[in-house]
Amino acid sequence: MAFWKTLRRKGGGALPGDIDCEAVTARLYEYIDGELDDPQTVEKIRRHLDLCKLCFPHYDFEKAFLRYISEHGRTSAPPELKRRIFKAILEEESRD
Amino acid sequence: MGEDSARKQREFEREALAHLDTLYNVALRLxxxxxxxxDLVQDTVTKAYGAWDKYERGTNCRAWLVTILRNTFINQYRRKSKRPTPVEFETVQDVSVFEALQDRDPSGTFFRFIVDDEVKRAIQELPEEFRIPVVLSDVEGLSYAEIAEALELPVGTVKSRLFRGRRRLQQRLYEYALEMGYIG
Incomplete structure (x- = not known):
């Protein structure tokens, strides 16, 4: 078993931010996306990430991944298509 | 041209045509x-212009346009091609790549070596159910609520598809990076 699994805290002992690693992992994307509704949960996760040597690198990794996708996954509409669409709308209007 | 139609045209350009890049990206991934x-973007814009009077001012124009695009795709384009095979929701495991490589590359530096074309290919290979939420969220920056509106899905469904789509995309890029020797 990988070392991180044996270190994973489950019940008992003090949990950073009063939330366990599994619960943080499950909500990590929502946390990064700013989509968690409950401010208390946001605060718990924030405190957990500050203190947890296991979850913080995971959080960092997911952020790097999402940044990478947003920077490299995009294709702009070809300028010719834009011109064609603007022209079509102009023509449509002048028919009225 | 009458004053009304000139106004309509200006408003449409400002509110709707500002989202052409988003429409093109989603159309390309569909x-x-x-x-x-x-063709799909052009059809979508023509329909949207025709229905512009029905667009509720102040609501989310980008989501409204994506809905039109998606419905146009389903009704006109998908018929031409083979329907996508439905996802085997239960059988594919969505593992976290971080857990697999945290000892070797915990900050994900390998992503930097992967070229744009490969990322786009990996996105394209996702099942459509996951692909479109991932594109709308991670490439186009829509919120969960906007995606839910655009795809006419509950927010909870958007959340879970996004979660699984991201995991799969990561897995695919990780496998590619391993093949290419980007991860030691």
């Missing part, structure tokens, strides 16, 4: 081909 994507 159809998988640039010429089809161009």
């Amino acid at each position: 159809t998988g081909s640039a010429p089809d994507a161009e």
